[in-house]
Amino acid sequence: MHSFLLPVLRAPALVGLVLSTAFAADPAPSPRTITAEDLWSVKRPSSLDLSPDGRHLVFAVKEYTLEKNSSVSHLWILDTSTGESHALTAAASTDSSPAWSPDSTRIAFTSKRTGDENPALYVIRADGGEAEKIVELPLPVSGPRWLPDGQHVIVATEVLQKFAADPDAMKKELKKEQEKKVTAKVTENAFFRFFDTWVSEGHASHLVLVDLASHQTTDLTPRWDRRFRFDDDSQFDVSPDGKWVALSAGTLAPPYHDAENTDVYLLSVADPAAPWKNLTADNPGSDDEPRFAPDGKSVIFGRTVRPRGLAEYNRLMRVDLASGVATRLLADADLSPQDWHFSPDGKALFFCAEDRGRTRIFRTAPDGSGLRALVSNGTNSSLAVGTQALYFLEASFRRPDEVHSHDLATGATAVRSHLNDALFAGLKLGRVEEYTFPGAAGDTVQGWLIYPPDFDPAKKYPLLQLMHGGPATMVGDMWQPRWNAQALVAPGYVATWVNRHGSTGFGEKFLASIDGAWGDKPYQDIMKATDFLLANRPFLDPNRTAALGASYGGYMAAWICGHTNRFKAIVCHAGASDFDTQYASDVSLQWQDGAMDGSPWRRTAAYDAQNAMNFAGNFRTPTLVIHGELDYRVPVAQGIEFYSALQAQTVPSRLVYFPDENHWVLHPQNSVFWYGEVHTWLKRWL
DSSP states (O other): OOOOOOOOOOOOHHHHHHHHHHHOOOOOOOOEEOOHHHHTTOOEEEEEEEOTTSSEEEEEEEEEETTTTEEEEEEEEEETTTOOEEESOOSSSBOEEEEEOTTSSEEEEEEOOTTOSSOEEEEEETTOOOOEEEEOOSSOEEEEEEOTTSSEEEEEEEEEGGGTTOHHHHHHHHHHHHHOSOOOOOOOOSOOEETTEEOOTTEEEEEEEEETTTOOEEESOTTOOSOSSTTOOOEEEEOTTSSEEEEEEEOOOTTOOSOOOEEEEEEESSOTTSOOEESOTTOSSEEEEEEEOTTSSEEEEEEEOSOTTOOOOOEEEEEETTTOOEEEESTTSOOOOEEEEEOTTSSOEEEEEEETTEEEEEEEOTTSOSOEEEEOSSEEEEEEEOSSEEEEEEEOSSSOOEEEEEETTTOOEEEOOOTTHHHHHTEEOOOEEEEEEEOGGGOEEEEEEEOOTTOOTTSOEEEEEEEOOOSSOOOOSOOOSSSOHHHHHTTTOEEEEEEOTTOTTSOHHHHHTTTTOTTSHHHHHHHHHHHHHHHHOTTEEEEEEEEEEETHHHHHHHHHHHHOOOOSEEEEESOOOOTTGGGGSTTHHHHTTTTTSOBTTBOOHHHHHTOGGGGGGGOOSOEEEEEETTOSSSOTHHHHHHHHHHHHTTOOEEEEEETTOOSSOOSHHHHHHHHHHHHHHHHHHO
């Protein structure tokens, strides 16, 4: 944050009085404590793309309106030499996925504007003007990629496969589906819903080539008859000569009686009828995020190989297109690379990776040698690589994402956007401290301690033990809109967030240490962290502690509820409290004999020993249970079951049920209400 000091005028008393009365500016308001409402005033940048000439960076910025309970997203453009930035689009719409033309003069993007039934493909000149609508398809388009001729763009979309060759007939059929009075959903597939959406029968993912001059389209994947991937993401890249597409798509066909296996395929742009070449058929796991080398001779991608339900690190692979030989890069680095990019000349490779509580940016040679970290602070994402500099988003516990740059010659890193400076200049935030302690099995475990604003070490503070989800995730030095540490401690709490066993970013062995044992080492880590902090931080009140978690963190909340009464209050959001009902999840395929080594019909000792609901007879701690009806990742029955078990035993408990939220709370006003409920529960018991 910046502070601005006004010069003091030295003058005779009378003159000074007159001047101060007549002309002095109103004093700046004192910084205030952050609120849940403030979280929805934060501008959220995303989707960075650097122009090929390196002169401009385009990115999307989402802004919310709390009163309207909605958001808009506009494209912004940054002059990389002057640092000046401005909004490029202004329509009341959601503009996303910007991509530069090869000549750096135009930007393709997707948007749903007035008159559009679906997000459509638009193109706008970089120097401004009105965006031109290129094509709207029967279903939304996404992820535009330019061909090197600057005259064609490839987009992803969905089709009704039965009508894929006849868009007009497809529109009529879609309208008929929307207007029908029968609401039943019918399936014979094992995979039939994802996160908060039912998988529509007969829908397929396709890639479409768009001619920008004629607005004509060509289906590049006419025979593909299902989604590319269970997560509905479209992961593809265009070769430097524009002749090929590398696409990540699942090999598993309906009825999907196994875990997903994605492979990287090579598709011809000129001949959509030609057979696809599978570049990764040897791997029974997943091969994702393909990206061509600048010379077009190889493709890099990410790979996982372990059986379903078992967490692992991502392997960075490179396949030579001439020989078909795939080689693992960085085999000796205990990192899980993501968001990889070649330098424009192909002589360097850049990627992000979680590393001990931070997401760093690394550089390596194309063969994986010479690995070194370039940017090590905070949480870095959305990497864009130029010849002279890197551009990326960086966040921390104290600031949300802003655009940053890293000069490749000097190593200097600088903030390049100031979207949220005005807001944060008026907010008081607590300091954040990193610490380590001896955890389960004597392993060193890392944690964060977040202080309230105006912290006074002479006072006693309640301790909030925050427990992150996953389980294969990491709580990094980052700004989170849903579980925001600063907003949680604002009323006068100290919070800790522990990267317990099973967290990413601390080595693959540490990650895999909880396979089939979700409640063991992570529980020990949480208890040991609490003991360590209470013994070493005299300002913490041992009689006022609470445990809060969501998703897998919610599992830990339920597990704690059945294993100890040391906490005065518990908050469980979308917690996986019961393994049996977790088989109604969208990821049930990954649960079958996977992470828990058992099932409702194959009740192993490990499966029953790790099920939090089997310890419901021990529930005694006052617990706030929160769940959303549209949560297919952890079905809502688990929250209701947990709450009912508490109520049946007359344990003080409260249920907050959102009929229109999924695994997260995404509507602004619901989010503000969520924070109010959590703070009220904590105040009541602490």
